[in-house]
Amino acid sequence: MNVTLNHFLIVAALLFGIGLYGVLAKRNAIAILMGIELMLNATNLNLIAFTRYITPGLLTGHVFAIFVIAVAAAEVAVGLALVITIYRDRVSVNVDDLNIMKW
Amino acid sequence: MTVESFVFWILALLTIGSALGVIVFRNLVHSALYMVLTFVGVAGLYVLLYADFLAAVQILVYAGAIAILIVFGVMLTQRRDMQETNTFGKLSPISGLVAFCLVAVISLSVVQTNWVALSDQAPPDSTVDLVAGLMMTNYVVPFEVAAILLLVAMIGAIILAKGERSR
Numbered sequence: 001m002n003v004t005l006n007h008f009l010i011v012a013a014l015l016f017g018i019g020l021y022g023v024l025a026k027r028n029a030i031a032i033l034m035g036i037e038l039m040l041n042a043t044n045l046n047l048i049a050f051t052r053y054i055t056p057g058l059l060t061g062h063v064f065a066i067f068v069i070a071v072a073a074a075e076v077a078v079g080l081a082l083v084i085t086i087y088r089d090r091v092s093v094n095v096d097d098l099n100i101m102k103w
Numbered sequence: 104m105t106v107e108s109f110v111f112w113i114l115a116l117l118t119i120g121s122a123l124g125v126i127v128f129r130n131l132v133h134s135a136l137y138m139v140l141t142f143v144g145v146a147g148l149y150v151l152l153y154a155d156f157l158a159a160v161q162i163l164v165y166a167g168a169i170a171i172l173i174v175f176g177v178m179l180t181q182r183r184d185m186q187e188t189n190t191f192g193k194l195s196p197i198s199g200l201v202a203f204c205l206v207a208v209i210s211l212s213v214v215q216t217n218w219v220a221l222s223d224q225a226p227p228d229s230t231v232d233l234v235a236g237l238m239m240t241n242y243v244v245p246f247e248v249a250a251i252l253l254l255v256a257m258i259g260a261i262i263l264a265k266g267e268r269s270r
Contacts, residue, residue: 001104003111008148009213011115015141017206018122024198025191028131030176034138037169038122041145044157052152057224059233063242065157066234069164070249074256076169080176081263087180088266096192 008049016042029083029093033076040072111151118144131177131188135170142166153226156234 015038022035044065051061087093121144124137142165149158181188227233238246 001108003108003151005218006213007111007115008152010210011118011148013206013209013213014119015122015145016209017202018119018126020205021198021202022126024201025195026126026189027192028189030131030173030180031125031134031189033176034125034134034173037138037165037173038125038141041142041165044161045145045148048149048152048154048157052154052226053220054218055221056153056226057222059227059230059237062154062157062230062234063237065154066160066238067245067249069160070253073164073169074253076172077260078256078263080172081260083176084179084264085266093180 005049005053008045008053012042012045012049015039015045027094027096029086029095029098030080032095033079033083036079037072037076040068044068107151111148114144114147114151118148129187129189130185131181132174132185134189135173135177138173139166139170142170154230156229156231 019035019038019042022038023032026032026035047061047065047068051059055061083093086098090097092098118141121137121140125134125141128134128137142161146158146161146166149155149161
């Protein structure tokens with residue numbers, strides 16, 4: 001049995017689902033950031049799988065994946081700075097405690 | 104079973120298994136280590152997809168820089184015992200349902216779609232020069248915007264982490 005596009009897409013879908021579950025279910029803000037990273041990795045995997053199987057030779061998907069990686073790096077840097085600021089203020093990174101903007 | 108599919112199954116199991124480890128483990132440091140393993144597995148899948156440059160970038164940026172950042176975040180925000188630092192919230196069952204439904208819908212649509220290759224070219228041996236060519240011609244404006252975004256994010260992160268009082 002050869003490896004086809006579907007295999008990679010299903011792996012990426014599973015990775016995305018695991019990341020989404022982590023983002024929605026975890027209480028620690030850093031664990032939520034980890035879930036976001038897993039989801040971004042799944043999207044990159046999709047982009048590169050499509051490049052390989054749909055348009056081989058045309059590397060637009062690779063360029064797009066590089067931009068996603070750059071944005072992910074910026075996102076995790078700002079996210080961690082926010083988490084550290086929140087920790088300094090409230091001595092907690094548990095998102096259940098962060099209800100200051102709740103109605 | 105060809106070598107390619109053998110390698111694919113090993114890498115897929117490694118990636119999915121360690122991604123599950125990120126979620127399941129209740130110690131945040133173990134989750135961070137499993138996240139690095141996930142990134143390495145994804146880099147292996149990139150190699151299998153003939154994306155050599157992106158595999159190197161994945162190892163450097165994700166398994167190197169982002170993992171270090173996350174570990175720093177863990178170190179700076181956990182002062183007590185590391186046990187039970189990565190627990191589930193109240194919404195755990197319903198978010199499991201949401202994630203499962205999403206995966207089911209995506210998998211179903213992936214299987215039912217008839218993917219047609221737009222060209223039957225062989226994938227290039229090395230992607231570095233092609234990616235560099237695209238980055239410096241068609242995508243030079245997004246490239247510059249990404250550079251500015253990284254600069255702004257760096258300054259913003261420094262200002263945020265430095266705090267209001269110490270100014």
